[in-house]
Amino acid sequence: MHVVIFEASRWHTFAPLSLSRPVFMLATGMSTLLQKQLRHLKPPRLTLWVRPELEEFCRQRVAPKTGVPTQINAPLDDEPALLINGRTVHFGKFEYPPHEAVMADDGDVVRAAMTHDPGLSPRDAWDRTERWLRLLELPQMPGQGRCVESLVDLIHWNDESLVEDFAHLETPSSPRPAGPYHLVEERDVWLGPGVKLDPGCVLDASKGPVVIGEGATIGANAVLQGPCYIGPHATISPVAQIRPGTSIGPMCKVGGEVSASIMLGYSNKPHEGFLGHSYVGKWANLGSGTTTSNLKNTYGEISLKLGEHDVPTGRRFLGSLIGDHSKTGILTRLSSGTYIGFSSMLAGSGVAPRYVPSYTFWTDRGSEPYRFEKSMEVAKRVFDRRDRAWTATDEAVMRYVAETASKVEGKE
Numbered sequence: 001m002h003v004v005i006f007e008a009s010r011w012h013t014f015a016p017l018s019l020s021r022p023v024f025m026l027a028t029g030m031s032t033l034l035q036k037q038l039r040h041l042k043p044p045r046l047t048l049w050v051r052p053e054l055e056e057f058c059r060q061r062v063a064p065k066t067g068v069p070t071q072i073n074a075p076l077d078d079e080p081a082l083l084i085n086g087r088t089v090h091f092g093k094f095e096y097p098p099h100e101a102v103m104a105d106d107g108d109v110v111r112a113a114m115t116h117d118p119g120l121s122p123r124d125a126w127d128r129t130e131r132w133l134r135l136l137e138l139p140q141m142p143g144q145g146r147c148v149e150s151l152v153d154l155i156h157w158n159d160e161s162l163v164e165d166f167a168h169l170e171t172p173s174s175p176r177p178a179g180p181y182h183l184v185e186e187r188d189v190w191l192g193p194g195v196k197l198d199p200g201c202v203l204d205a206s207k208g209p210v211v212i213g214e215g216a217t218i219g220a221n222a223v224l225q226g227p228c229y230i231g232p233h234a235t236i237s238p239v240a241q242i243r244p245g246t247s248i249g250p251m252c253k254v255g256g257e258v259s260a261s262i263m264l265g266y267s268n269k270p271h272e273g274f275l276g277h278s279y280v281g282k283w284a285n286l287g288s289g290t291t292t293s294n295l296k297n298t299y300g301e302i303s304l305k306l307g308e309h310d311v312p313t314g315r316r317f318l319g320s321l322i323g324d325h326s327k328t329g330i331l332t333r334l335s336s337g338t339y340i341g342f343s344s345m346l347a348g349s350g351v352a353p354r355y356v357p358s359y360t361f362w363t364d365r366g367s368e369p370y371r372f373e374k375s376m377e378v379a380k381r382v383f384d385r386r387d388r389a390w391t392a393t394d395e396a397v398m399r400y401v402a403e404t405a406s407k408v409e410g411k412e
Helices: 033-041 052-061 122-127 130-137 151-156 158-167 372-385 392-408
Strands: 002-006 045-049 070-072 081-085 101-105 109-115 182-184 189-191 202-204 210-212 223-225 228-230 246-248 257-259 274-276 302-306 309-315 320-322 338-340 360-363 366-369
Touching (some): 033 081, 052 070, 052 392, 101 130, 109 130, 151 158, 158 210, 158 228, 158 246, 202 210, 210 223, 223 228, 302 338, 372 392
Parallel strands (some): 182 202, 202 223, 210 228, 257 274, 320 338
Antiparallel strands (some): 101 109, 360 366
16 A cells, blocks of 8 residues: 655644654654654555655655655555655554545544545645645545644653553563662563663663663663653763653753653753753753743643744643754753744843744843854754764755744744
8 A cells, every 4th residue: 555644734833843854753752753654554655745845854864764665755646545644643553444535633634545646746735725625525534543733742642652662662672781770660671782771770660661772871870760761872861860751862961850851862961950841852952950841830721932922732731842953051941831943042041032933042132043154063063073974964954944944933
């Protein structure tokens, strides 16, 4: 069965993280949305419909890792196809319908559709053309999976996602290294090859699995409470506290206390400070003492600040959304429901604004534009520190975000 995973027109609701990647490449649990979709759909053939500006990104960094023949932005051909919204998260096997059918959310949003419509293209999905809307006239199929509405959903569903990913691990845990350290519910602790557990650390899987990827280091007296995930070659500082519902990406350096948060790869928070119910992009750096609030003093609903809009989230717990390449200075204070865009710098001494758009430099003098060329110079320096080559694709993505962010940020 030919499977098409598409972004459609609502990708901007996942900013700032979706500014620099397709929605289906967002992390949840121990994997991405795309990896979960491939696990449960098991397609022999795949097409990805993404924004044209991210085509080359997908050809170089996504398609080679899908494990199946993959095309980018090719229209449908004569073979029937299953169309899947890229913001769908699957927690179980997908049952293919035996005939043309549609699964819709809110009456007019296609979550999935089985169709035979040669020539249907990505442009139809993005522009919601008449041809695309005709999919809604197909017979209804039973609901499967969930359609993620925003990053807030991924944060609050992360416990469940971690448990589901753990259940599908295909390889057994590596042998335990020499102690002393403490394991609780050892059967639900999974270690990759070369994991280093320093003296006195605690891996507590009593409330969910603890998974530690290849080559990761857990510092002395650190406490990890499942469900949680530490990615390959990440470093957890001594005495750190990793609370349930947390996913730490590869090569991250993390200290202090982190709870119910997702950090993508190569980001740093090695010092003290609290990060709770937050989503942090790649290559971010949170300076020593940076702390997020994730609960109002009134215990009321937290709204997310998007430009001039306060968007209700329906959640009592929410910290910050922080884009790729953004950085905070020491002792930065972030209020509940804060938005920090792509490649922004926060260096003020007071409480940071709840809305900091991409390419912004905030100090005690206020906010001013962060020059693109300076931002890219810093990004290249950071790559070099991690022995990572800077490529034309990295530059193209940064330029795309610089051109696009102001058009979509602040939209509800």
